[in-house]
Amino acid sequence: MTLLIIAIVTGLVVWALRLMDRALASQEFSLMLAGFLVASAAAAMVGVYFLMSDYMFYVHQSELLFQDQNFSEFLVLDDIASTESGLMSVDMATLLLDD
Template identity: 60%
Template sequence: MFFILFVVIGLVAWALHLMQEAIQRREFSLMLAGFLVSTAAAGMMAVYFLMNHYVGYMSEMAHRSYVMQESSDSIVWSGYVDPYTGRLLEPAELSALMDYRAN
């Protein structure tokens, strides 16, 4: 982070120097160069902030999926609920239902 901050400060200082030279020499090309360098510094900061938020978002998603995986590993299915009646079917009823659906 500090490296990017130093690079951006250097780019802004260089842009200001170019613009100051442009005013002293009355050259449009130096003013344009200073504008382009300052635009590059602004773009670099924008990309830094976007990537920082993206990396934070992705690490949070990875943590959530890990927590969800751990919590779903402890679930033990003990039976099957009939969707029509809402009651828990016994293993014998479940095997009869599966045999009926297979035929």
């Protein structure tokens, strides 16, 4: 993936330089502006790549930390809740039968 991005950015930079070279030769402002915009797109692509690589590293680290947690507390709380609800239903049944 990195090689693909490097190839695309290199292609954009070469294209921008060719546009700017033609702009200097023909004295056209529009070609110079187009070259600047293409060079800006290449720079933005590199910036987004670095931001996303840091984000992907963060997500991967969070996933590893989440997998390392011990979930036994959740199971205990679930067991307690199920036994309490079972007791409540038994109590309600005895109250209804007593009436």
